[in-house]
Structure formats: structure tokens, C-alpha cells
Amino acid sequence: DAGVIQSPRHEVTEMGQEVTLRCKPISGHDYLFWYRQTMMQGLELLVYFNNKAVMDDSGMPKDRFSAKMPNASFSTLKIQPSEPRDSAVYFCASSLAGPEQYFGPGTRLTVT
């Protein structure tokens, strides 16, 4: 069975550029989560969806971040403009009926 798929796996970009991260959840899962992980802050929830609707985006800096889920099998997290402090590993996770979340392999973002 395919797990959560994320692309790209690595992204290096210059400050000010737009970055788009992509996620395909496990088929049938109706919850999707975007996290950011850094050494200093650990794993932080940015936004999560239930049945494609945003449930909570209070962890997301809305001036530069936006998240969408146009269909049940695809979500994007966009950063525009990107800044060096956005450098982190971004994880997407999905879940079904219970609290257990399945994480994708992550996108390692470096903004120079």
C-alpha cells in the first residue's frame, strides 16, 4: 500500500522565491495535516483539513503561507515569499477515524 507521498523531497531556493510543497494522503483518509519540524521548535502543526475543509490554520503564518486541498487526494502548501527562517522539514500526515497519523517522508526546505 502506498503511504503518504510528498514532493519534492528536497528544495533549495533563494529568499523571496515562491515554494510549493505537495502531498498525496493515503487513499480513504479524510484528515490531512501539515507540520513543520525544526531543531529549535520541534514538530509544529501548521494547518489541518477534514474532508478538504480547513479546520484549523492558527499555526500558519498567513501573510506568506497558504494551504489548499482541492480534492481528497491532493494538498499543497505554498510559501510566498520564502524567507531563510522558513528553512525546515515539512511533513504531511493523514489519518482516518482514529488519532493515529501516518506521516509522509517530508520535504527538506532550505531558503538561502
Next chain:
Amino acid sequence: RKEVEQDPGPFNVPEGATVAFNCTYSNSASQSFFWYRQDCRKEPKLLMSVYSSGNEDGRFTAQLNRASQYISLLIRDSKLSDSATYLCVGGLTGNTPLVFGKGTRLSVIA
């Protein structure tokens, strides 16, 4: 104050040793607790759920103390392959977002 706090370690233990991690949570309304394992440069994966009555899975035992608001993970007979970061996780109910601790790093040495 973080909702879930853990000692970051590292815990360096010899093979065969028993090691225990504790984690405290601040939200007394939290109902669901888990331990996740994260290998270096990999994604977190669920290790085990934590039940009020305590639960055991092979060499791993998890316990919850609601009165003191802490969760523990005990690993017996440590293996080299247990080397990883262990994330303590709490949540309210159902599919409300989980809150992750920053993790405790374990290194098991030969």
C-alpha cells in the same frame, strides 16, 4: 510553556540496558496519548498508544499518570536498533490535532 515537555537527552545506554523516558503534559483535558519514534532524517512513526491502565508491547511499556500529568516509556533489553528520537504526543479527543513534544534522543551503544 509547551503543552508537552520532554527531556531532550541524549540518553546514551549500553546494549541490554533498561531505559525510561518521562514526559509531562499541561492540558488536563488531554485524553489521547502516544509515543512516536523518529529515526534520523525520517518521518515520525507511531510506536504505541498509551492507555490509562498501562500497556506493554514486547520490550516496550507505556504508562499514564493522570494525577501527575505524565507519561512514561520504558524500554527493556535495549537494542542498537532502538537508537532514535522518541516523541511524546498528547491530544484531546478523536481527530483533534495531536501535540508533539520535541523528543528525547536515545543512543544505544555496543
